[in-house]
Amino acid sequence: AQKVTQAQTEISVVEKEDVTLDCVYETRDTTYYLFWYKQPPSGELVFLIRRNSFDEQNEISGRYSWNFQKSTSSFNFTITASQVVDSAVYFCALSTPNFGNEKLTFGTGTRLTIIP
């Protein structure tokens, strides 16, 4: 069975601070994909990143960076120089594709509030 744990329920930081959102996953499959989604107050889901289990290189996209460590089953997300627009709920998710079935297992989310 797959499981994704986001232990941080809520985080508040002052604008321009850096913040890291933690994600720990469990799976017995050797091939899997990890994701981060952003859900702003408007409610839609915004895709941020997809990373496969064979690629442990860290990724940077502007102020966003992701640290994937298979040794600790973690896929953490860091926002540098946070902005008020980063306020949202962030979800980490896992999929283990099986004959084309790409259903996602989501964590419970971390609500991030950026204080101006």
Added chain:
Amino acid sequence: NAGVMQNPRHLVRRRGQEARLRCSPMKGHSHVYWYRQLPEEGLKFMVYLQKENIIDESGMPKERFSAEFPKEGPSILRIQQVVRGDSAAYFCASSPLGQGDQTNYGYTFGSGTRLTVV
């Protein structure tokens, strides 16, 4: 190229009524997934469909819930005799066939339908 279209955006039903939620996948996408997000919780997988076939319904409640993806038209998630506990946001996602490790990831979510049962 329109994204995944879900309608209605908001739906209010009285207890005991039926709720029908529609999802039109992106053009060229043949796989549809439905998820439910209860208040203050993460999304939970419900069902995975391809055209005219239910492939995985392991997340569907055993009673009152059904889903279909006909040859023509949108995918429909139907909830019969709704109860207060069905109040949630229901998201649909679509993807093309056999994505594998494509660089241009095509798994796309709709904006969701917020169901309120009064």
